[in-house]
Amino acid sequence: MYEDLKQRVFEANLKLVEYGLVILTFGNVSEVDREKGVMAIKPSGVAYDRMKPEDMVVLDLSGKQVEGRLQPSSDTPTHLVLYTSFPAIGGIAHAHSEYATAFAQAGEEIPCYGTTQADFFPGHVPSTRELKEEEVLNDYEQNTGKVIVERFKHLDPTHYPACLVTGHGPFAWGQSAREAVDHLLALERIAKMALLTRLVQPGVKDLPEYLIKKHFERKHGPKAYYGQRKEK
Amino acid sequence: MYEDLKQRVFEANLKLVEYGLVILTFGNVSEVDREKGVMAIKPSGVAYDRMKPEDMVVLDLSGKQVEGRLQPSSDTPTHLVLYTSFPAIGGIAHAHSEYATAFAQAGEEIPCYGTTQADFFPGHVPSTRELKEEEVLNDYEQNTGKVIVERFKHLDPTHYPACLVTGHGPFAWGQSAREAVDHLLALERIAKMALLTRLVQPGVKDLPEYLIKKHFERKHGPKAYYGQRKEK
Amino acid sequence: MYEDLKQRVFEANLKLVEYGLVILTFGNVSEVDREKGVMAIKPSGVAYDRMKPEDMVVLDLSGKQVEGRLQPSSDTPTHLVLYTSFPAIGGIAHAHSEYATAFAQAGEEIPCYGTTQADFFPGHVPSTRELKEEEVLNDYEQNTGKVIVERFKHLDPTHYPACLVTGHGPFAWGQSAREAVDHLLALERIAKMALLTRLVQPGVKDLPEYLIKKHFERKHGPKAYYGQRKEK
Amino acid sequence: MYEDLKQRVFEANLKLVEYGLVILTFGNVSEVDREKGVMAIKPSGVAYDRMKPEDMVVLDLSGKQVEGRLQPSSDTPTHLVLYTSFPAIGGIAHAHSEYATAFAQAGEEIPCYGTTQADFFPGHVPSTRELKEEEVLNDYEQNTGKVIVERFKHLDPTHYPACLVTGHGPFAWGQSAREAVDHLLALERIAKMALLTRLVQPGVKDLPEYLIKKHFERKHGPKAYYGQRKEK
Numbered sequence: 001m002y003e004d005l006k007q008r009v010f011e012a013n014l015k016l017v018e019y020g021l022v023i024l025t026f027g028n029v030s031e032v033d034r035e036k037g038v039m040a041i042k043p044s045g046v047a048y049d050r051m052k053p054e055d056m057v058v059l060d061l062s063g064k065q066v067e068g069r070l071q072p073s074s075d076t077p078t079h080l081v082l083y084t085s086f087p088a089i090g091g092i093a094h095a096h097s098e099y100a101t102a103f104a105q106a107g108e109e110i111p112c113y114g115t116t117q118a119d120f121f122p123g124h125v126p127s128t129r130e131l132k133e134e135e136v137l138n139d140y141e142q143n144t145g146k147v148i149v150e151r152f153k154h155l156d157p158t159h160y161p162a163c164l165v166t167g168h169g170p171f172a173w174g175q176s177a178r179e180a181v182d183h184l185l186a187l188e189r190i191a192k193m194a195l196l197t198r199l200v201q202p203g204v205k206d207l208p209e210y211l212i213k214k215h216f217e218r219k220h221g222p223k224a225y226y227g228q229r230k231e232k
Numbered sequence: 233m234y235e236d237l238k239q240r241v242f243e244a245n246l247k248l249v250e251y252g253l254v255i256l257t258f259g260n261v262s263e264v265d266r267e268k269g270v271m272a273i274k275p276s277g278v279a280y281d282r283m284k285p286e287d288m289v290v291l292d293l294s295g296k297q298v299e300g301r302l303q304p305s306s307d308t309p310t311h312l313v314l315y316t317s318f319p320a321i322g323g324i325a326h327a328h329s330e331y332a333t334a335f336a337q338a339g340e341e342i343p344c345y346g347t348t349q350a351d352f353f354p355g356h357v358p359s360t361r362e363l364k365e366e367e368v369l370n371d372y373e374q375n376t377g378k379v380i381v382e383r384f385k386h387l388d389p390t391h392y393p394a395c396l397v398t399g400h401g402p403f404a405w406g407q408s409a410r411e412a413v414d415h416l417l418a419l420e421r422i423a424k425m426a427l428l429t430r431l432v433q434p435g436v437k438d439l440p441e442y443l444i445k446k447h448f449e450r451k452h453g454p455k456a457y458y459g460q461r462k463e464k
Numbered sequence: 465m466y467e468d469l470k471q472r473v474f475e476a477n478l479k480l481v482e483y484g485l486v487i488l489t490f491g492n493v494s495e496v497d498r499e500k501g502v503m504a505i506k507p508s509g510v511a512y513d514r515m516k517p518e519d520m521v522v523l524d525l526s527g528k529q530v531e532g533r534l535q536p537s538s539d540t541p542t543h544l545v546l547y548t549s550f551p552a553i554g555g556i557a558h559a560h561s562e563y564a565t566a567f568a569q570a571g572e573e574i575p576c577y578g579t580t581q582a583d584f585f586p587g588h589v590p591s592t593r594e595l596k597e598e599e600v601l602n603d604y605e606q607n608t609g610k611v612i613v614e615r616f617k618h619l620d621p622t623h624y625p626a627c628l629v630t631g632h633g634p635f636a637w638g639q640s641a642r643e644a645v646d647h648l649l650a651l652e653r654i655a656k657m658a659l660l661t662r663l664v665q666p667g668v669k670d671l672p673e674y675l676i677k678k679h680f681e682r683k684h685g686p687k688a689y690y691g692q693r694k695e696k
Numbered sequence: 697m698y699e700d701l702k703q704r705v706f707e708a709n710l711k712l713v714e715y716g717l718v719i720l721t722f723g724n725v726s727e728v729d730r731e732k733g734v735m736a737i738k739p740s741g742v743a744y745d746r747m748k749p750e751d752m753v754v755l756d757l758s759g760k761q762v763e764g765r766l767q768p769s770s771d772t773p774t775h776l777v778l779y780t781s782f783p784a785i786g787g788i789a790h791a792h793s794e795y796a797t798a799f800a801q802a803g804e805e806i807p808c809y810g811t812t813q814a815d816f817f818p819g820h821v822p823s824t825r826e827l828k829e830e831e832v833l834n835d836y837e838q839n840t841g842k843v844i845v846e847r848f849k850h851l852d853p854t855h856y857p858a859c860l861v862t863g864h865g866p867f868a869w870g871q872s873a874r875e876a877v878d879h880l881l882a883l884e885r886i887a888k889m890a891l892l893t894r895l896v897q898p899g900v901k902d903l904p905e906y907l908i909k910k911h912f913e914r915k916h917g918p919k920a921y922y923g924q925r926k927e928k
Binding site for chain 2: 116228
């Protein structure tokens, strides 16, 4: 069962490798099937070049494993919290990609220095607070999801497709596993350009609000005119 | 119609990917046919690995679409302003390449620190002023072209093959779509080396004027002796 | 004899190239067979693209060459000291990879800025003191091993899978040649992200101890739950 | 005639591309045949992917073209000065590789921060003084060679296999065209690691003299023990 879902999740995980976002067994991607109430995710600690579609693990949204012989990614509880709290998202991607992780390790949000970021985020790339000791000792991965949700109290996850977890790295999401990976790649490029921009000019300021809004709205929302009309 | 033009524009767009200048659907390249009064450009938001030559969109220089079923790049009005204002150019390339975009986001021109830059630009890589709110709210893409033209009031676009748009990224041009892409690649390398040079030596000074002039003139102008004699 | 050992060492050496950790003839990887009391190592100064499995050199742990027509890597005495002093390790990898070597050249340990490092090291990436003149003039390669061992007086090499040699570069180890190379790759990524983190935020602080411990223990030790259960 | 020489020079030029040292038509490599008194060099401004062995240009050491229909590299007079002044070298490679060029543009020699550099250079990577206006206006390329030779007044070119030309980029040499390219690659890696080292630790000091000497002499000179014994 769930062959299509597992195939899509498998392919999206391999995109992490193709995009240069992961090494070794780092990273994980999942996709949810809202109708069937299940998600598929990468198995834990398996090498990308030996992974097969049937290795993907299927769980219901309470975390009960419903298909697959392997252990799911150790970050599974984080994915489950996000799917439960953000009903509009369909796929999640996580990696320790170099530049986004650098901002996460520095505990800094990424200011919006240019239109590339504004094409994806109508402002900063958000980041979480640090987890407290008790949040790390008990249900660590679940609490990782909860601090993301806490940071999104006043943010719309369909407008902001990613969050940096302080001291850890980025989680990105989208309509599908593949879109989540594409957003993670865009975030990595945005993070790299933000750091390079600061190295050129340490005192650089954010883009004016009207330009951020313009770029975001030309790709998203009712008056978007970037891309092709969605047919049907 | 316009099969050759569309083929050349298609191939030049793929060079953006091969050169590592773009990810996802970022970037766009066009070429003008001055005799027929039309330009061909990449369609908006289409993935490079699914794009075909027949997907290129052909418009006349007033912006009227004359061939192609897809929407043209959302940056089309910028290209049209440049073709109209700079009669000597034949192709335009735009990307959010990492290092050139870093200088654009920092709002800085690239000083001429070495002969690599002097081989392409007889001085700084120019950059535009920031667009005003009203220029962003109305005819944004057209105004992007206009601030480039404004910056070139005293510059010759056949001597300076690119401009940084502040807060956005680089536009480059040349005799053809392919040459425009090659200039964008050269600019990216120049921008990277300029930032690295500053990291080595924050107080670095521009190359002496006589050396800039020498390198520029050995590749360009009546006494050029770089490359092979153009036959015929 | 030792065909399997030589084949594994050969393949692990080629991984250095595939992972982008070496250029030219830089780097070397070895693996020990504890039962037979021998190790196999890359020959000295041989190009990776001309190297064959039978070129691997086999020595006993006193350094006597027992198989192979070529000279072993000039770093062989360093490997021998490590195998003798660290009975729990099975493979060693050395390269002048860019970011780990930058920290080694700077004479700095790598602070633990994020969970990626904590997944591999329960704290700093250790580095040695500088070698003294007499340690360089006599038995230099052996003394390189000895300063690593000296640095590990209070550290467990199965917990800390690598050490930076000041002014030189990283040595990494693991259960096998291949795992040693994987640890060297992880270290290179960790070192790069540590430098990028400092460039984002020069005053960045180490991860809290409880988060380092959590991440390390979820991959290692009795309560590890990352990866798949080891069968058999 | 000179088919072997042209083939070797052709292949060495393509190595520049494979090693990522050049883009577009940047860079050039030559090799001298001392017995026949000729050198072969890349033609000027020809794309690497269209270049053929028979396109290589052969000149005698006075600069007279003796074979080939194309114009030789515009840097040919620099190569000729070096072959004439440094009788022990057999091949020369030039590129505007990113990190070596950054040091050249900054007008700085590369201090010896680690053993990677000491394996190739017994001290700093030398750089030239800036060319004077009259040296640029007349016989520019020849004078580029002359300032390198001037810098080597007290240096042995068989010990120091490269020089940075201030404001321009690196020239490297070796026994053959291929070895010159390998030295250029090593220099690029050395330059990158030197910059990264300074970013880790701005106050970093040079390696102690005794360690530089040790590493250089274990690869070069009468007591070298790196690599395989040269047979016959």
